[in-house]
Structure formats: structure tokens, C-alpha cells
Amino acid sequence: MLAAPQHSALREPGLQAWPAGVDRYLVPGRGVCLLEIAAGECLELIDPEGGQPCELMLFDKDGRCRSTEWVASEGQAPSPLHAEAARGLQTLLQLREESDALQRAGAALQANGIDVANAQALPVFDTQGAPGAQVRYQSPIDGYAVIAVPGPVMDVTTQETTTAIELRRYVRPTVDGVMLRKPPAPLAKPLQDIHIPPGTASAYVVRAGEYIQVLDIQGRQCSDFQAFSLAALKEGRESGIDATVTRTMLGQAYPTPGLPSKGFSRDMEPLVQVVQDTCGCHDAFNTACNARYYDDLGYPGHVNCSDNFNRALEPYGVKPRLAWEALNFFFNTCVDASNNVITEVPWSRPGDYVLLRALTDLVCVSSSCPDDIDPANNWEPTDIQVRVYAATETFKPAFAIRMSPESIPQLTQESAFHPRTSALTRSFTEYRGFWLPEHFDTVGTLGEYWACRQNVAVMDLSALRKFEITGPDAEALLQWCLTRDMRKLAIGQVVYTAICFPHGGVQDDGTVLRMGEHAFRLVCGEDATGQWLRQQASEKGYRAFVRSSTAQMHNIAVQGPKSRELLQSIIWTAPAHTPVAQLGWFRFVLARIGGFTGAPVVVSRTGYTGELGYEIFCHPKDALTVWDAVWEAGQPLGLQPLGMHALDMLRIEAGLVFAQHEFDDGTDPYEAGIGFTVPIKSKEVDFVGREAILARQGHPRHVLAGLELQGHDVAQHGAGVFIGRARVGVVTSGCYSPILQRSIALARLEPSVAAIGTAIEIGALDGHQKRQPGQVVRFAHYDPDKTRVRA
Incomplete structure (x- = not known):
């Protein structure tokens, strides 16, 4: 008997897993x-x-x-x-x-x-x-x-x-039994609240400093946006957002999904600034849909955004165009491996928005895209809402982070140390949902680097995820989920560990502090790790809680040869606890700032720089007290703040791995250079990924190696490593080492070419037209025996 054609059974957890209501x-x-x-x-x-x-x-x-x-x-x-x-x-x-x-x-x-x-x-x-x-x-x-x-x-x-x-x-049904979402509550009292039905566009005037919110009400609906200088229009000039000028001014690659931080006109005038974005994936390099697009596909006369723009902008004296250049909010286009532009369903969920700020008086136009002949609007165009807010409102720069496709988006946030770091720099970057300093204006990356290598430096690391694992089966849960042997971890001790998938790939790494007999604290990189631990506890029947404490525990790193001297002067420990001066490597102590009544902190002798160093964990309410104590005590010692750029140089020199560079879910711990975290012989219980790791232990597909390069060019992440015409590896991280005075790199190589002294070349451009000679060397490049960090 013949069967009917199957339906398109795609898994779309971001939207389709949830009913419309x-x-x-x-x-x-x-x-x-x-x-x-x-x-x-x-x-x-x-x-x-x-x-x-x-x-x-x-x-x-x-x-x-x-x-x-x-x-x-x-x-x-x-x-x-x-x-x-x-x-x-x-x-x-x-x-x-x-x-x-x-x-x-x-x-x-x-x-x-x-x-x-x-x-x-x-x-x-x-x-x-x-x-x-x-x-x-x-x-x-x-x-x-x-x-x-x-x-x-x-x-x-x-x-x-x-x-x-x-x-x-x-939500109850609203129209013909269909549950249609209303626009979410405004971010503040709107000056304008404009509803744009499917297949239409609206133009509106926005004054300098005012905010423009473009909302996708139902989810997966594109909205084209364009803005013109009102002053230029009054002079008879059309000065709208120009993609080529914007890319040039910002130094961005073309094409790329996402949004530029600002939109510039052809006159190089900044018109709008992106303040918040809860979607994160947009098209900023193609035109709005136009009549020619539909004509060529056999749909002559189809309503389109370009014609809608023309009608909406006519009252403002803007001349019509066959195809409008625009910022295509929520439009999911990208470039495939063959350099072709492809279109898929948008990433946006119900209520996602982009918030812009007008940098001058503007005439703006927004559409609700009518495209129903391809996936651009998930095959069903819906409505868009535009809201304009007063210039006196305050909205912090942010964009959304999702732990998983099903997760509710969380906007990037400032750490509790931000009032101090922001007074020293305006250069911040997003790191795992937090704004952290890239470098400090008055010091500079090299100054920060040398402060850590020669004196002492302080860095905000609050973005690290923290989880409290407690309960009678807490140890059993971590024994199953982590590669390290938790039975050997004493109270007051810290251990570095890998966290693997069943196929042996590394999903995260982190440190574990044993707080008590049935109590642990995991400090790692990913929110998803806590979710995965809870899933494992449920499946295995372990009586253990895995609770997030990231929001209530921020931390700084104090690193450098004078870090012990600095902390001795400000950290008080009870008589029964180990003083900082005697705290061993990978140990921690419960302490206070200044004295018996000071702010409570946890001080661990850990770090990510290859130097003697410590981390201080505190509640956000005590963050400024902690920072100020460290800052004041550090001034006579040459203390400087440390940003992400300098930290990257320090950790590469020290041979310390970084997620999505040295490891990902396609590399096992041995291939990632952290095989020491897997005690295959001594850990006498099964753990996630053990069989897969054991099967590959003797014959890894790749090994992590150190490279030393001729010249001053820096090998970029992802660059090919060659011997002759053969590509034998890939650069995972690279930098110019100030202390070694040479260009160095970490690379994932074929085992047969990983011997120290092997001559290699780093390929640029297509990998063949430009080569940088080098050789395989021992790593860590700096202090490979870790004498400084153990000091």
C-alpha cells in the first residue's frame, strides 16, 4: 500500500516547541x-x-x-x-x-x-x-x-x-480561535506606539537622543529599517544609512550576519546607534525585498517592502527607488561555503526587539515584510510594533544570551565591579553575557601585561559561571559528570577538570572547590553545564541539587609575583584557617577583608596567567569594598588593572586552553592538551565519555603543540599549519610574546608531525600564497615547569 508523503518534521526548539498561546x-x-x-x-x-x-x-x-x-x-x-x-x-x-x-x-x-x-x-x-x-x-x-x-x-x-x-x-484565543500575542509591555512610556500590519510600512520622525524600538510580536518576522537625516532632507539631500560606508567606518567584514554598532550615512554622519538587541542575528548587507525579486520568481505584482518604503517616504520628499538599502532586522541570511547568500527562517522569538538611539533628528521608515514565498518570515508574515521613547530615558547597552535554543533570553549585564573598571576605560567587550574590559585607556595592553609578569594586576572575572552542588549524592554526581576523581578532593582543595560528552568531546572545563563533605562549588564557563548536571542527576537518580550562584558571587583575579604580598595586607583569616601567606597551590580559604567584621570572601590560589596568583569571590554588594581594598594596597606594589586582551597573551604564553579555541565538543581532553585531567587508570568508576576517551587514548587524531614563528606576524586562530602543500594542523591561538620577544602559537597538529623541532609554516590568504616559517617547540612557552605559579 502506498504511503502519503511525509510532513516536514524539523525540530525548531526556539519557537515551534511552544504553542502560540x-x-x-x-x-x-x-x-x-x-x-x-x-x-x-x-x-x-x-x-x-x-x-x-x-x-x-x-x-x-x-x-x-x-x-x-x-x-x-x-x-x-x-x-x-x-x-x-x-x-x-x-x-x-x-x-x-x-x-x-x-x-x-x-x-x-x-x-x-x-x-x-x-x-x-x-x-x-x-x-x-x-x-x-x-x-x-x-x-x-x-x-x-x-x-x-x-x-x-x-x-x-x-x-x-x-x-x-x-x-x-x-493566553486565551483572540481571533477565530487563534492565540495571537499582544505586543509586550513597553520598556518605558512611549512617545510613539506604531503598529505595522503584515505587508505594510510606516514612516515616522524621531528627534536626536530618542530611542527607537522595533519589536517582532509573533516571532520570526522580518522588518526592514532605514533612516534619513532630517536636516539633510530639508536641504534637499537624501542622506540615509549606507551599508558600505558603515562597514568602512567600523572596519567590519562583508558580508556578515548581525548588526553594526552604528549606522552611517553616505556623508559619513552617524545616524543611529544600536543599544540593545535580543535576537542577535540579522541581515545588514542585502536590500529590502523588491518587485524584481518577486517578478523573477513568477509572482508579478506581489507586495514588497521597497514599494511600501516609497509610499511611506513620499510625504517627506524622498525619491522612490526600485530596491531600498536597509538594515534588515530579524532577516536570517548568511553566506555558505560556496560564497552564496542563502535564506532561512529568522532567529527571532516572540517579543524580540532591536533598540536604537537616534544620533540626530531623523525620518525613519519600518516595514513588516510581506514575503510568503520562502522561509524569510517562516512562511507566514505577521506584524511589527515600533515604539519611540524619550531621550531622557536610560537604557544600558546589551544584547541577548541564550543558554540553549529553548532558553529565555537574558540581556548582557555589568558586573558589580563595573563602577570601578568603567572609570578606567570605555573599551568593553561582551564575554558570556557580561561586559568586561578589553584594555584600560591609561595603561594599555602592554602595560597591563608587564604589570602581571613583573608586579601585580587585578582583573574582573565575574562572567565565570558558578554552581553550588549539594546533597548526599553530590560527590557521586560529580564523579559521573567530571573527568577528575572527586574522592581524592579534600575540603579546602581545588581541582581543574574537564567535562565531557558521552562521545568524549569536551563541553566545558572548570575548577571544583570542595566546600564540605557533601558540598562542592563548580566554577566553569557555560550556563549549559549546570543544566546538563541537573539532567544527569535526574536520569541517574542522584539526590543532589545543582543551583546557580553566578548572580550572587562575583570575582576578581589578583595575579603576579607580588600578589601574595598584596593580599597578605588585606585578607584576614580565622585562627583555625590557613593564612594567605601559607595557602598552597590549588587550595582555598574562607576569609574576610581587613578583619573579623570585614566583608566575607573566598580566596583561592588559582589563576589563568601562569604567574603566582589568587582569585577573590564575594557577593556583589561587597564588590566595591573588595576592589577598593585591593586597589589601595596594590598601589605601592605597581598594581595595574588587567583586560581581556592582555589576559589572552598571558594565557597563551602559559599554554592554558580556551573554549572554542583549544577545545570544543569535537576534541577530547588529550587532543585539547588537558589529558592530565583524565585519570583513566586511577579513577576506578565510570564517568561520562570514559569509553570513548579510552578508545582514542593511544592513538589521538590530533595533539596540541606549541609553535615558535619567525618574524613578528601573529598567527590567527583558524590559520592552517602546513608542511609543503599538505595542511597538517590548525592554529588555535596566537600572539606576539613580549617577554619571549617572538611570535608564538598553540596549534592542533597531526600526531606524526608534532615532534619538537619539526619545521612547519603558517599559511595566510589561501594558505599557499603567503607562508610564515616556524617550528614545533615545547609548551608552555613561558615557564613550562610552572615554577612561578607554584612559588
Whole structure:
């Protein structure tokens, strides 16, 4: 019997895994969320990490508390529901100076007339709740739902953290039984709020300093954007955003997905600045869709963005064009291996937006793309919302980070040390969701480098992810998930470890601190690592909690030959604890700044520079106290701040690996140069990836090697390593070493050519037209026996 053709069964977790009527939110630990809710709509609360209590409240449109009227899902709780005083919400609002988010929440509650003082709340979850626990309630009224996630200010010497709660709101059908999302709440009070239906465009005037938010309401919908200098238009000149000038001014490659930080006109005048972007993947090098595109595909007369632009801009005296150059927000185009431009469904999720700032008075135009003949709008054009906000509003530069395709986006953030580092530099880069300094204006990368090699330097490393792993099976969980043998890790000791997938590829690396018999702290690179640990605990039945503490534990590194001298003068340890002067390599101590009543910190003798060094972990509320103490004590010792650029030079010299350079999920620990983290013979229990690693141990596909190059050119990440015409490896990291006075690199090589002394060449351009001679050398290039770090 013949079967019907199969449907297109693609996995699209970012959007299609969720019904059209589900909106998702994340309430951070020690945070508050206010949602407008309609009668009949449901809220589902989920505790992703386990053990996190929260409060759920319901208020009517007059601000009166109606929390006891929530309708629980069948079998979930008795009715009537028991409510208690909303102490958690009240406490958090008293601490609203602690964060901008709490201030905004407090202002929103006040603006809607909600009576917080007499509020009652349903207690949801408890401190022993399982990860992934969830409850669901239905609202019987039109009103407001308020969710508070209270918790203590974390003492970094303990492991009592506060984690996030996920919300899912199930929206009722609105049009012909279809659940269409409304635009999300404005970022502030809008000056203009413009709805752009599918297949149309609107033009609007924006004054200098004002903000322009372009919102994708339903998800996966493109919106073309163009802006003109209003002053130039009044002079009879059309001075709009020009992609070629923008790329030239910013030094960006062409073509590339994403957005430029600014848009420049043909007159080289900056017109707009990108302030926030929650999507992260856009087209900034093709034109808006036009009549010729549809004509050539057999759809003559199809509505298109270029013609829509012409109609919208006509009242402002802008001449029509056959095809408009534009910033194509949410349009997912890229260049394939054959240098062809290809189109796929957009990356944007419901509510994603781009926030721009006008740098001069502008006439702007935005469209909702009508393309329904290819994947550009996921085959179904939907609507776009444009909002304009006053120049007096404050929006911090940020873009979204997602732990996984299913994750709720989190905007990049500043660390608690930012008030001090930002006073020393304006050069910041995004690193794993945090803004960290690239280099410091008054010192410079070389000055920072030499301070670390000769004296002492301090660096913000708050972006590192921290997880508290506790419970009777905490050791068992880490024994299974990490390559190191946790049984040999003593309380007060730190160990560096790899974290592998079942096929042996490295998914992350990090350090583990043993805080107690059944308590560990993992400091690593990826949020996904905590999610994976929780998944493994569930699948194996381990009684262990994996709770994130990144938001409540920021850290700096104090590195260099004078780092011990500096810390001895400011770190106080109890008589029963090891003083800093005697702290061994890969050991940590619970301590305080200055004395018995000082700010609590954890000091570990670890680092990423190849020098004697330490890391100091503290709660964000104590960050400035910690920084100021280090800064003041370090001045007589030649202390300087350290940025990411100098750190990269230091770690390459020291032969220290970096994710997506020396290792990724396609390299095992031996191939990544960290085979010492895998005690195959002495670790007498199975662990994730063991069989795959063991099978390849004797015959690795590649090995990590050190290279020394002739000349001063720096070998770039990804450059080919050649012997004759044969490509025998790839450069993973390279720099010019100031202390060694030569160009050095780390490279992944074929084992047969990795012997010390082997002559190689680094290929540039196509790998053959330009070659840089060199040879394989011992690494680490600097202090290979680690005498300095062990000092």
C-alpha cells in the first residue's frame, strides 16, 4: 500500500516547541515580576533548579489583593487556597535600591495602584523541592499577577543561593480561535506606539537622543529599517544609512550576519546607534525585498517592502527607488561555503526587539515584510510594533544570551565591579553575557601585561559561571559528570577538570572547590553545564541539587609575583584557617577583608596567567569594598588593572586552553592538551565519555603543540599549519610574546608531525600564497615547569 508523503518534521526548539498561546518569562532570584492577566488565563510556575520558594499574588484592577481566588489545577492543592502575608515581596521592595529591576518593579506596582502593604501571597515551592517542580493556577478575574522570588543575600563562604523561577502564561484565543500575542509591555512610556500590519510600512520622525524600538510580536518576522537625516532632507539631500560606508567606518567584514554598532550615512554622519538587541542575528548587507525579486520568481505584482518604503517616504520628499538599502532586522541570511547568500527562517522569538538611539533628528521608515514565498518570515508574515521613547530615558547597552535554543533570553549585564573598571576605560567587550574590559585607556595592553609578569594586576572575572552542588549524592554526581576523581578532593582543595560528552568531546572545563563533605562549588564557563548536571542527576537518580550562584558571587583575579604580598595586607583569616601567606597551590580559604567584621570572601590560589596568583569571590554588594581594598594596597606594589586582551597573551604564553579555541565538543581532553585531567587508570568508576576517551587514548587524531614563528606576524586562530602543500594542523591561538620577544602559537597538529623541532609554516590568504616559517617547540612557552605559579 502506498504511503502519503511525509510532513516536514524539523525540530525548531526556539519557537515551534511552544504553542502560540504560551508566553514565557524568567523571574531572577531576589526579583519581582508583574503581569497583566485576563480571566481564564493560566500561569504555570516552574522551579528549574529546585529548592527555591516563591510567592504568587493576584490583584484586581483596583489594586486589591485577591490571591486566595486563584484556581489550582485539579489534584494540585485544596480549595480554598491558603495565603500568607507577602513578606518576601515587601522585603524585596524595601531593598529596591539594590537593582534597577527592583526599582522598575516597584514603580510598576505603584503605577497600577497595587496595595503591597496589605498583600497576601500563595507560598509556592519549598527549600527541598525537586528541580523542575511546577504548579499551575488559573485567574478568575481580569487583573494583575505578581510573582516574587525572595531569598537571602548569599554569604559566599556558604552555599545558600537564590535561583530563578520560570513563568509560562497561557493566553486565551483572540481571533477565530487563534492565540495571537499582544505586543509586550513597553520598556518605558512611549512617545510613539506604531503598529505595522503584515505587508505594510510606516514612516515616522524621531528627534536626536530618542530611542527607537522595533519589536517582532509573533516571532520570526522580518522588518526592514532605514533612516534619513532630517536636516539633510530639508536641504534637499537624501542622506540615509549606507551599508558600505558603515562597514568602512567600523572596519567590519562583508558580508556578515548581525548588526553594526552604528549606522552611517553616505556623508559619513552617524545616524543611529544600536543599544540593545535580543535576537542577535540579522541581515545588514542585502536590500529590502523588491518587485524584481518577486517578478523573477513568477509572482508579478506581489507586495514588497521597497514599494511600501516609497509610499511611506513620499510625504517627506524622498525619491522612490526600485530596491531600498536597509538594515534588515530579524532577516536570517548568511553566506555558505560556496560564497552564496542563502535564506532561512529568522532567529527571532516572540517579543524580540532591536533598540536604537537616534544620533540626530531623523525620518525613519519600518516595514513588516510581506514575503510568503520562502522561509524569510517562516512562511507566514505577521506584524511589527515600533515604539519611540524619550531621550531622557536610560537604557544600558546589551544584547541577548541564550543558554540553549529553548532558553529565555537574558540581556548582557555589568558586573558589580563595573563602577570601578568603567572609570578606567570605555573599551568593553561582551564575554558570556557580561561586559568586561578589553584594555584600560591609561595603561594599555602592554602595560597591563608587564604589570602581571613583573608586579601585580587585578582583573574582573565575574562572567565565570558558578554552581553550588549539594546533597548526599553530590560527590557521586560529580564523579559521573567530571573527568577528575572527586574522592581524592579534600575540603579546602581545588581541582581543574574537564567535562565531557558521552562521545568524549569536551563541553566545558572548570575548577571544583570542595566546600564540605557533601558540598562542592563548580566554577566553569557555560550556563549549559549546570543544566546538563541537573539532567544527569535526574536520569541517574542522584539526590543532589545543582543551583546557580553566578548572580550572587562575583570575582576578581589578583595575579603576579607580588600578589601574595598584596593580599597578605588585606585578607584576614580565622585562627583555625590557613593564612594567605601559607595557602598552597590549588587550595582555598574562607576569609574576610581587613578583619573579623570585614566583608566575607573566598580566596583561592588559582589563576589563568601562569604567574603566582589568587582569585577573590564575594557577593556583589561587597564588590566595591573588595576592589577598593585591593586597589589601595596594590598601589605601592605597581598594581595595574588587567583586560581581556592582555589576559589572552598571558594565557597563551602559559599554554592554558580556551573554549572554542583549544577545545570544543569535537576534541577530547588529550587532543585539547588537558589529558592530565583524565585519570583513566586511577579513577576506578565510570564517568561520562570514559569509553570513548579510552578508545582514542593511544592513538589521538590530533595533539596540541606549541609553535615558535619567525618574524613578528601573529598567527590567527583558524590559520592552517602546513608542511609543503599538505595542511597538517590548525592554529588555535596566537600572539606576539613580549617577554619571549617572538611570535608564538598553540596549534592542533597531526600526531606524526608534532615532534619538537619539526619545521612547519603558517599559511595566510589561501594558505599557499603567503607562508610564515616556524617550528614545533615545547609548551608552555613561558615557564613550562610552572615554577612561578607554584612559588
